[in-house]
Amino acid sequence: MDGNGRWAQMRGRPRLFGHQAGARRVREIVEACPDLGIRYLTIFAFSTENWRRTQVEVAGLMTLFRRYIQKEATALLDKGVRVRFIGDRDRLDPKLVGMMHALEEITSGNDLVNLTVAINYGGRDEVARATKRLAREVAAGRLDPEDVDAETLAHFLDTCLLPDPDLVIRTSGEARISNFLLWQSAYAEYEFTPVLWPDFTAAHFAEIVGNYSARERRYGAVLS
Known part of the structure; x- marks a missing residue:
């Protein structure tokens, strides 16, 4: 969900103003999911690298997260959204x-939309933490090193209860993945849009999902 800071600066406002606008946009995108046939949505709210931002911005983001949970909890519950954090x-x-x-x-009993929020998340950090947990199992004798494969490691990831993403969307014109779901996105389709996140509407979302549905996914194979 990139572009909040630039969106605010273009309007002569502080960066946190953009983050507030971005938080409001989340509701619209979540509510659009059922009509688009989307049951799983993961949003990247705060990365392990975002601690490098100014103390004012970091503190403001943490306050925004708390306010978002307080404000949206009832609506998320009522709309059948299950929330997880990674x-x-x-x-x-x-x-x-x-x-x-x-x-x-x-929200654990809901299943219309599974919303996963990544906070203090980084793909490399996730794999490192998963590897430590796996190593402890091996050291304790509960796991044979010869049995360790890609599927085994996946069981130790933050996303072990979630399917791998089919589509990754990045807003604001940046064409990089920035440490997001590195393991899980091995065969995901990518879409990079110039639209800043606070301007990213349900219509933009629907258009990208429509474009995705027309793609042919090969997973490394050659299809006839």
Whole structure:
């Protein structure tokens, strides 16, 4: 969901103004999912690299996350959205972590849309943490090293309960993946749009999903 800061600066406003607008856009995109046949949506809210931003921006984002959970919890529950969070929670404020856990719990019975929010997430960090957990299982004798393969490692990832993504969309014209779902996106289709995230409407979303549906996916094979 890239482009919040630039969107705000283009309007002579602070970057946090753009993040607030971006947070409001999330609701529209989530609500568009059922009509588009999308059951799983993952949004990249805060990366492991985003800690390098100014203290003011980081603190503002953390406050925005707390407010979003408070404001949207009832609507998400009522609309059949199940919320999960991925990423390393150890560095996050305990109050925010508690709110994240509570939202996961109260929406756990929903299944219309599975919304996954990546906070303090990085693809490399996720694989490193998964590898540590796997290594502990091997060291404890609960896992034979000879049995370790790609499928085994996937069971230790943050996304172990989720399907791999079919389509990855990046807004704002940046053409890179920025450490997002590196393992899971091995065969995902990519779409890069110049639209800044606060301007990314359900119509933009539907157009990209429509373009995706026309693609032929080979998964490394040659189709006749």
